[in-house]
Amino acid sequence: MLKEFKTKKAVSLVLSLLLSVTMLAGISVTAAGRVAKVTSGLKSGSYTVNKVVSLRTMTNGAKIYYTTTGKTPTSKSTRYTKAFTITKSTTVKAIAVKSGMTTSAVSTFTYKINKVPTNLTGSISMSGSSALFPLAKYVSSLFRAKNPNLSITVNAGGSGTGLNNVLAGTVDIGNSDVYANEKLSASDAAKLVDHKVCIVGVATIVSPDVAALVKNISTANLKAIFSGSISNWKTVGGPDRDIVVVNRPSSSGTRALFVKWALGGQKDIDGDTSLQTDDSNALAKTVSSTNGAIGYLALSYVESSSLNFGVLKVNGYSPTYSNIYKNYYKVWGYEHMYTKGTPKTNVKAFLNYMVSKDLAPSYEALGYGAISKLGSAAKNSR
Amino acid sequence: MKKRIIAVSSLVLSIAMLAGCGTTNTNSISASGSSALQPLVQQVADLYKIKNPDISFTIGGGGSGTGLNNVLAGTVDIGNSDVYAEEKLSATDAATLTDNKVCVVGVGVVVNNDVALNIGDISSQQLKDIFSGKITNWKQIEPTAPSQDIVIVNRPSSSGTRALFVKWGLDEQTITEGDLSLQTDDSNSLVKTISETKGAIGYLAFPYVYKEENQTKVVPLGIDGVEAINENIYNNTYKIWGYEHMYTKGAPSDTVQKFLDFMKSSSVEAQIEELGYGAISKLNKTAAASR
Numbered sequence: 001m002l003k004e005f006k007t008k009k010a011v012s013l014v015l016s017l018l019l020s021v022t023m024l025a026g027i028s029v030t031a032a033g034r035v036a037k038v039t040s041g042l043k044s045g046s047y048t049v050n051k052v053v054s055l056r057t058m059t060n061g062a063k064i065y066y067t068t069t070g071k072t073p074t075s076k077s078t079r080y081t082k083a084f085t086i087t088k089s090t091t092v093k094a095i096a097v098k099s100g101m102t103t104s105a106v107s108t109f110t111y112k113i114n115k116v117p118t119n120l121t122g123s124i125s126m127s128g129s130s131a132l133f134p135l136a137k138y139v140s141s142l143f144r145a146k147n148p149n150l151s152i153t154v155n156a157g158g159s160g161t162g163l164n165n166v167l168a169g170t171v172d173i174g175n176s177d178v179y180a181n182e183k184l185s186a187s188d189a190a191k192l193v194d195h196k197v198c199i200v201g202v203a204t205i206v207s208p209d210v211a212a213l214v215k216n217i218s219t220a221n222l223k224a225i226f227s228g229s230i231s232n233w234k235t236v237g238g239p240d241r242d243i244v245v246v247n248r249p250s251s252s253g254t255r256a257l258f259v260k261w262a263l264g265g266q267k268d269i270d271g272d273t274s275l276q277t278d279d280s281n282a283l284a285k286t287v288s289s290t291n292g293a294i295g296y297l298a299l300s301y302v303e304s305s306s307l308n309f310g311v312l313k314v315n316g317y318s319p320t321y322s323n324i325y326k327n328y329y330k331v332w333g334y335e336h337m338y339t340k341g342t343p344k345t346n347v348k349a350f351l352n353y354m355v356s357k358d359l360a361p362s363y364e365a366l367g368y369g370a371i372s373k374l375g376s377a378a379k380n381s382r
Numbered sequence: 383m384k385k386r387i388i389a390v391s392s393l394v395l396s397i398a399m400l401a402g403c404g405t406t407n408t409n410s411i412s413a414s415g416s417s418a419l420q421p422l423v424q425q426v427a428d429l430y431k432i433k434n435p436d437i438s439f440t441i442g443g444g445g446s447g448t449g450l451n452n453v454l455a456g457t458v459d460i461g462n463s464d465v466y467a468e469e470k471l472s473a474t475d476a477a478t479l480t481d482n483k484v485c486v487v488g489v490g491v492v493v494n495n496d497v498a499l500n501i502g503d504i505s506s507q508q509l510k511d512i513f514s515g516k517i518t519n520w521k522q523i524e525p526t527a528p529s530q531d532i533v534i535v536n537r538p539s540s541s542g543t544r545a546l547f548v549k550w551g552l553d554e555q556t557i558t559e560g561d562l563s564l565q566t567d568d569s570n571s572l573v574k575t576i577s578e579t580k581g582a583i584g585y586l587a588f589p590y591v592y593k594e595e596n597q598t599k600v601v602p603l604g605i606d607g608v609e610a611i612n613e614n615i616y617n618n619t620y621k622i623w624g625y626e627h628m629y630t631k632g633a634p635s636d637t638v639q640k641f642l643d644f645m646k647s648s649s650v651e652a653q654i655e656e657l658g659y660g661a662i663s664k665l666n667k668t669a670a671a672s673r
Binding site: 036039041042051052053054056057058059060061062063081082083134137138301303304305306320321322360361362363364365366367370 | 432
């Protein structure tokens with residue numbers, strides 16, 4: 001009985017000893033474990049110039065092997081020894097290997113290289129939207145720097161002008177804040193090809209004396225102000241002063257966006273003052289310097305303006321792109337570059353460059369929003 | 383009544399005089415300091431000029447200490463700094479400056495390509511031991527690596543990047559000056575020295591670590607298994623980072639204030655990240671509360 005017990009104890013001792021060895025071994029395998037996967041200094045994405053790819057793993061002493069053919073790498077593939085340059089669209093697959101450890105999972109990096117041409121000649125002309133004008137001018141100067149033998153002419157004039165010009169064939173590109181069929185007949189609009197390049201928000205701006213007291217306005221009050229049924233700022237918490245509505249002419253795309261998305265399509269919006277030039281800067285100056293003034297301005301002019309107008313929240317939301325992407329702030333539209341039929345080579349290259357990833361970060365700093373950042377609710381709203 | 387008008391006009395006069403005493407006229411903006419922050423300020427200034435063509439910018443480097451001393455002395459409008467003014471100036475001097483936090487910047491521990499072929503990650507203890515001279519050969523970090531002396535490449539004490547590295551990478555442990563000590567606070571020379579010196583290690587702001595042309599020259603190491611990327615700063619796992627500050631002295635001119643407002647606006651965030659800096663709004667609560 002006693003002997004039997006002893007034997008059992010011995011067995012269980014051995015067993016538990018074995019068990020702990022196994023457990024220890026288990027832990028040590030985890031510690032050696034799997035080699036950390038390969039990361040790249042260059043994010044997957046599309047680029048317009050040759051790019052340098054640098055690979056690394058966080059497991060010390062591990063060797064990296066990679067392919068650029070799309071094939072799964074093995075320890076017989078090219079050994080990574082230093083960063084390399086890719087000159088065309090490439091898929092890089094890489095593994096990291098260290099003896100005594102499990103080889104890393106395969107990392108895949110997909111790079112698209114769509115090079116910007118540098119030998120274009122001839123000329124490109126565009127006119128239209130004053131909201132899009134600063135961006136079109138900026139990108140044109142960058143594109144011209146790459147193509148010194150190309151000439152580019154950029155004019156404003158309002159979305160209506162741009163659409164009519166491109167339809168008449170007097171410019172290559174018609175810039176517009178609104179869809180062509182909102183300004184042209186359906187049959188004329190059908191002759192044009194739409195290239196959406198970004199989005200633009202429209203802010204409600206007021207003179208400094210109003211901004212001191214009024215920070216937010218409801219769309220219901222906006223409608224009443226622009227129809228003239230509210231005519232003194234006192235009614236909406238402002239100073240006891242007549243409201244001066246500053247408008248843009250009907251050719252203005254900014255006006256069209258404001259009427260559609262802030263005023264719910266209301267037709268009667270003529271105030272006491274109506275600016276008769278389709279120039280955003282002139283409007284901003286008038287609002288800044290006229291007591292009691294209210295107007296609307298594309299964010300591309302609000303952003304980094306040196307003028308002293310105030311910007312109102314609408315229904316509690318500031319006109320920022322993060323609010324637009326989340327569908328909180330509703331007054332915005334796509335910026336379109338229309339061509340008549342298929343664009344010629346240099347125009348096509350310019351349009352490709354307009355939407356390339358290289359430019360995207362500067363768009364927001366210039367007061368435009370990225371189409372790719374629109375949330376589904378915002379996207380579905382129009 | 384008359385007296386009152388006189389009082390007002392003398393007020394106007396003194397404001398005008400104050401404005402006259404300012405360092406610059408109203409259409410120019412000057413900045414110096416942090417070499418880590420310089421590329422961002424330059425890029426944002428270039429974009430700002432598109433809308434404001436009549437404003438001229440002068441943007442220099444020189445290191446955070448230089449920027450803070452310059453703005454204090456009134457020779458520039460804006461002093462760019464990787465560290466709080468209190469860390470470089472006396473408390474009374476620092477109190478005369480106004481802080482504008484514009485973004486965050488990570489500091490990467492970088493090695494050259496040869497070292498990186500064997501080393502991808504070090505522990506924070508190993509990092510301290512390297513910079514105190516306790517660990518002197520890369521073989522001590524990774525036994526399978528070839529024997530190679532570690533060469534520490536330093537920055538001068540005016541460097542804000544160095545201050546951030548010492549504070550958050552070394553827990554304030556003093557750096558034992560290495561065999562090589564770079565005597566200019568210039569990130570580009572530092573990259574060159576590290577890439578050309580066998581066994582070199584140094585520290586570098588993320589915008590330089592991730593700059594295209596530096597990809598062939600330096601490689602960032604992971605610390606305690608955490609990759610040196612902005613996402614890990616935001617989620618509070620990568621600890622070596624600081625706010626980037628643009629200091630002004632007293633009330634800035636309208637021109638300077640408007641530019642600073644633009645620098646701090648959400649419109650610049652995409653540009654901030656594109657250049658390798660981090661956006662303040664993306665820090666999680668723990669990360670934001672950590673400094």
